[in-house]
Amino acid sequence: MEISRSLSAPLRTLERDGLLLRTVYPEAPIRVEYELTPLGETLRGPLKALTDWSVQHIKEVLEAREEYDERAGKR
Secondary structure (H helix, E strand, C coil), rough: CCCCHHHHHHHHHHHCCCCEEEEEECCCCCCCEECCCCHHHHHHHHHCCCCCCHHHHHHHHHHHHHHHHHHHCCC
């Protein structure tokens, strides 16, 4: 899987922050794999909670967006 430049920069930042481990395999073409570090693993719970909240409240968020867009369009 080819990773675009727009994705590689955030991945490098996560690596720098100690959340990801990046392994480069000197093949043709070069292969790069990413995995969570132990520190990155600690984010699984909070990210799952955020995902669960998002799924539970998506209808309200979409309604709020529509209301906002309607107000913004009336100006």
